[in-house]
Amino acid sequence: MVRDEASFGQLLDATRRFVRDKAIPREAEVEQSDEIPADLVETMRRGGFFGWSIPESYGGAGLTTEELVFAAIELSQCAVAFRARVGTNTGIGSEGIVVDGTEEQKQRYLPRLARGEWTSCLAITEPEAGSEASNVRTIARRDGDSFILDGEKRYITNAPIADVFTITARTEPGSKGAKGVSAFIVERGTPGLSTGKPYRKMGQAGSPVGSVFLDGCRVSAASIIGGVEGAGFRTVMKALNKQRIHLAALSTGPAIRMLELAVEHAKTRAQFGQPIANHQLVQALIADCRTEIFAARSMIVETARMRDRGEDIMQEASMCKYFATEMCGRVADRCVQIFGGAGFVADYGSIERWYRDVRLFRLYEGTSQIHQLNIARLTLNEAR
Ligand SMILES: Cc1cc2nc3c(=O)[nH]c(=O)nc-3n(C[C@H](O)[C@H](O)[C@H](O)COP(=O)(O)OP(=O)(O)OC[C@H]3O[C@@H](n4cnc5c(N)ncnc54)[C@H](O)[C@@H]3O)c2cc1C
Numbered sequence: 001m002v003r004d005e006a007s008f009g010q011l012l013d014a015t016r017r018f019v020r021d022k023a024i025p026r027e028a029e030v031e032q033s034d035e036i037p038a039d040l041v042e043t044m045r046r047g048g049f050f051g052w053s054i055p056e057s058y059g060g061a062g063l064t065t066e067e068l069v070f071a072a073i074e075l076s077q078c079a080v081a082f083r084a085r086v087g088t089n090t091g092i093g094s095e096g097i098v099v100d101g102t103e104e105q106k107q108r109y110l111p112r113l114a115r116g117e118w119t120s121c122l123a124i125t126e127p128e129a130g131s132e133a134s135n136v137r138t139i140a141r142r143d144g145d146s147f148i149l150d151g152e153k154r155y156i157t158n159a160p161i162a163d164v165f166t167i168t169a170r171t172e173p174g175s176k177g178a179k180g181v182s183a184f185i186v187e188r189g190t191p192g193l194s195t196g197k198p199y200r201k202m203g204q205a206g207s208p209v210g211s212v213f214l215d216g217c218r219v220s221a222a223s224i225i226g227g228v229e230g231a232g233f234r235t236v237m238k239a240l241n242k243q244r245i246h247l248a249a250l251s252t253g254p255a256i257r258m259l260e261l262a263v264e265h266a267k268t269r270a271q272f273g274q275p276i277a278n279h280q281l282v283q284a285l286i287a288d289c290r291t292e293i294f295a296a297r298s299m300i301v302e303t304a305r306m307r308d309r310g311e312d313i314m315q316e317a318s319m320c321k322y323f324a325t326e327m328c329g330r331v332a333d334r335c336v337q338i339f340g341g342a343g344f345v346a347d348y349g350s351i352e353r354w355y356r357d358v359r360l361f362r363l364y365e366g367t368s369q370i371h372q373l374n375i376a377r378l379t380l381n382e383a384r
Contacts, residue, residue, distance in 0.1 A: 008067055014047055015074040023078035030206040031353060034198075036085045044082075044116065049075070050089040051114030053246075054098060058110035065242065065304040069249035073297070076253025080357045081206030083250055088158045089113045091246050092365075093120025095239035096166050096183055100226040105185060109164060118163035123153035123212050124236060131370050134178040134233060138214060140169035146218050147171065149184065149192065153212035155364075160198045160208040163188050167212070168236060171229050183225040183232030192217030203356030243365060244317040245307065248300045248324035251361045252293060255331040258354050259289045262335040265342070265349075276338070285334040292331065296324040315378040322371035325361035332358050 022040060030036060044050065053068050054060025063071060068090070075083045088094075094113045097105055112118040129135040138151025149169050159165070165186045172180025186193055192215050198208035221227075225235050263286060266277035276282050303316040332355045336343035339351050346352045362368050 008063075008070075011048075011061065011063075011067075012070060012074055015049075015071055018043065018047060018049075019074060019078045019082075023082050027079040027350060027353075030079055030081050032205075034205045035208075036081055036206050040082070041085060041116070044086055048114075049086045050116030052086075052090045053242075054090075054094055054110050054114040058106055058114060060110065060114035065245060065307040066301060069245060069300050069304045072246055072249035073253045073256070076250045077257040079206065079353070080204050080254065083253075084157060084204060084207035085119075086116070087250070088121050088162070089116065089119060091243050092122035092239055093158070093162070093164070093166065095242055096122070096225050096235045097185065099238045100183075100228075100231070100235040101185075102222075102225075102227050104222070105225065109185065113164070119158055119161055120164045120166070121156050121158040121162040122236070122239070123156045123159065123165055123167045125155050126152060127154055131367060133236075134181065136168050136170050136181050138167065138169040139173075140171045140182060140184065141173075142171070142221070143218070145221050147184070147221060147224075149186070149214040149217040149219060151214050153214075155199075155209060156195075156212050157207065157209050157364075159195045159212050160210040162195070165193070165212060166225065166236075167214070168232050169214075171224075171232075178233035180230055181232045182229050183235045184219055185223045185225060186217065186219055190217055190219060202359060203353065204360060240365065241314055241317050242307065244321040245300060245303050245313070247361065247365050248296065248303075248317075248320035251324040251328040251358065252296050252300060254354060254358050255289065255293050255296070255328045258331055258335040258351065259286070259293065261349070261351060261354075262286070262289070262338040265339055269340075282338060285338055289331045289334055292327045296320075296327045300324060315375060318366070318371045318374045318378075321366060322368055322375065326368055328358045328361055 022043060026037060048061055051060030052063045052071055056062035094110065097109050113120050124133050126137055128137050138149060140147040140149050151169065167184045167186055168181050169184060170180055171182040194213045196211035198210050201209065266282055267275050269276050300320050303313050303320050306316060307313045335351050336355050339349060342348035343351045
């Protein structure tokens with residue numbers, strides 16, 4: 001569902017222009033400096049990129065899921081760090097507040113997140129809670145009208161630069177699994193909350209990821225999302241269901257860009273007296289990339305439309321995340337192959353960087369194996 005085609009068309013055009021004219025020319029700088037230049041963050045702020053998925057009534061663009069995936073496919077055609085900079089505000093860092101926040105929470109956070117004035121993050125993962133995300137060890141102990149948080153969150157995108165943290169913590173002592181877990185909104189500067197240095201990573205230079213430490217961090221009971229104790233996991237899963245479609249789209253843009261680079265290379269690199277694009281085995285690599293990109297894009301758009309119609313998309317979202325992220329990995333590998341030695345040597349182009357950058361997609365927001373289990377479980381349940 002695209003509500004106002006003219007204004008949405010302008011948003012897509014502006015995104016394409018940003019990617020082509022501003023971001024791509026500075027990808028190497030981002031790789032070297034390990035940060036998005038401040039002037040480009042400002043350009044994204046002014047362009048409203050941080051508020052894409054936040055409702056218009058709170059200062060965002062209020063994009064439908066379908067619009068969001070089209071925009072995400074465009075923005076993700078430049079180095080991954082650009083969209084990761086805005087991605088927590090347009091995704092996991094704001095969605096919990098959008099779907100379940102109280103009016104007061106929405107008023108306080110969403111306009112600032114939409115303007116990109118504050119950066120958000122979602123902190124679920126812990127040393128003992130990875131794929132088993134509900135194995136939450138962070139404790140929130142009630143003390144009058146407050147809770148005191150103790151624990152450690154690990155691998156949190158944008159934690160080193162975030163102003164607002166959504167943090168899952170166990171409020172019901174002795175509970176197990178998803179039950180008894182609440183989602184808290186905690187602001188930077190709250191005594192007892194600190195973040196570690198950005199990790200050294202395989203890829204995605206310019207996208208800071210780090211740990212969050214909670215040491216006697218006192219927050220008001222009113223900072224629980226929606227004010228409802230024990231409902232934190234439900235809130236997080238609602239946010240993640242949408243995010244899985246979003247991430248699938250964010251894995252499709254890089255595949256489109258990598259194929260574009262590989263096609264350009266195949267047409268200009270000559271071996272055996274002709275462009276390598278004339279060799280049929282190279283053509284097979286190109287055809288497989290193009291076909292899989294088309295398949296991913298089709299399923300993502302279809303699932304986004306289903307979500308906008310209010311249908312249950314839990315299984316479809318999992319299939320999109322699983323297929324699109326694995327597809328992106330296959331495309332990266334084929335494109336390195338098309339580049340030959342220049343695909344491995346960073347001095348000869350950016351495919352080597354893309355290959356490293358996209359590896360993460362198959363690991364976070366549910367590994368491929370976790371999605372396979374989810375898809376199979378839902379299929380088997382249907383058959384019963
Ligand atoms: C750069 C980066 C950014 C991240 N950003 C965030 C963030 O912003 N917020 C956040 O909360 N988290 C974030 N994460 C965490 C991410 O979601 C987890 O790393 C991921 O869920 C996997 O957990 P794990 O690393 O503990 O791996 P593990 O759970 O230890 O898994 C290791 C392997 O075992 C497999 N495995 C585990 N259980 C099963 C099973 N039952 N059946 C079959 N195979 C299984 C997995 O598929 C995987 O191959 C990020 C991670 C990284 C690396």
